[in-house]
């Protein structure tokens with residue numbers, strides 16, 4: 250097991266700068282024991298698939314013991330594995346096996362909130378008002394003569410009030426506690442020294458087991474104004490906001506960075522911190538990736554951007570202007586609609602707060618798939634790291650017709666069905682065969698997959714797509730192989746090239762040959778309505794769809810070798 254070393258700066262191996270990172274949503278990846286829920290045995294069994302896909306790292310969504318009120322984002326023990334997923338020994342073996350394949354492991358840590366079954370929260374309920382145990386969370390008396398009104402007007406991000414009233418040990422109605430998400434997810438009070446100390450210990454626990462990176466959930470939400478003031482409707486994120494993007498959070502991440510650096514060695518590689526920071530104002534992101542803080546953050550403006558050349562160019566430019574951190578390029582994750590569905594709608598943008606509207610739009614899956622293929626090549630040509638959400642490489646669509654009684658996402662219940670929630674992007678993967686469970690669970694499994702798989706997925710299984718040279722999977726495999734071996738791709742700079750309206754064209758040069766004329770890769774993405782000519786001196790490396798008489802058709806991207 251690795252031991253911490255003296256802090257090193259700069260990091261001995263900044264592998265995250267250009268990595269291709271696969272997001273593995275463990276419940277839905279592969280079920281090893283036949284209970285209908287994905288697990289670590291299933292993940293281990295499919296490591297060769299991921300190695301052959303050509304990825305450099307895996308990000309695991311939470312795998313800890315959890316009552317699963319929010320699919321594992323309600324953690325009751327940060328130092329173990331939920332029995333439904335396996336054991337700590339399984340995790341150790343998985344980390345070792347992944348490393349043997351040359352794959353790094355990133356795990357999710359959720360510092361904003363615990364589960365209401367976390368021993369600290371259970372102890373806080375028992376200990377009563379004014380106790381040290383309650384000071385680790387946000388307990389407050391209610392408003393109104395009998396305390397029956399919540400302490401302030403904050404709303405839960407999942408719908409409904411952000412406060413729940415407890416019943417005290419003597420059976421009387423008592424204090425309220427804060428939960429920015431579901432009631433089963435009480436927010437930690439980061440003013441508590443116990444909380445700060447314990448999370449640093451959690452980081453050490455996992456870095457010590459060989460984990461290479463930490464994805465920090467809800468990273469901008471941790472610190473709250475202790476006065477807990479009401480918010481007004483138009484309150485914007487920023488230091489004045491009572492619970493978002495507050496200045497105090499940076500001291501926490503600086504100490505986390507020191508922990509990560511202390512485990513980074515030349516032999517073992519750098520340990521990385523990536524923040525899930527949702528902020529409408531991209532310029533404030535720079536504060537999270539400043540010196541001695543997070544290494545990088547997720548690029549949500551890129552994910553939310555419509556399939557529109559001008560809008561994408563603007564997001565790409567503003568991403569690269571954030572010079573403090575290597576760029577990340579993200580098309581989808583477990584919280585948003587799958588990309589082929591988004592790009593098949595008449596409105597191709599996305600916004601978590603407007604999911605019901607997006608779900609009301611018709612979807613042209615063939616169009617969405619063509620665009621998703623083009624987007625994949627555009628994304629993989631950009632300088633920086635890329636994140637691939639499991640199933641993106643198969644071209645799976647958002648499953649919008651899950652029967653109400655099978656929906657699991659608390660967003661669905663908390664909004665009384667007004668928001669369909671995120672289950673549609675979390676349906677278990679199809680691996681093989683022509684019927685559900687499509688190889689997700691072993692033959693003879695005791696239970697069906699935890700969410701139903703569409704029968705149309707028989708054409709989108711790993712096995713079916715492996716047999717089909719033009720499949721999305723084969724496109725991802727080829728693109729990742731080229732990206733991994735062409736020195737011009739991955740990390741480095743890019744230069745925009747002149748192009749007609751609706752077309753994005755840029756060159757990537759081999760960074761090792763700066764100043765020397767060398768082989769470059771040009772990416773041309775045609776988002777316009779008509780075909781465009783390719784440069785005469787270029788040879789085609791890869792194209793997302795067939796050329797039309799030598800021209801690049803609409804919604805198609807080509808990688809070209811120049812020079």
Ligand code: NOJ
Pocket residue numbers: 319322359430466467525583584
């Ligand atoms: C962000 C995670 O990505 C999401 O899935 C989760 O529900 C919330 N944080 C709350 O933990």
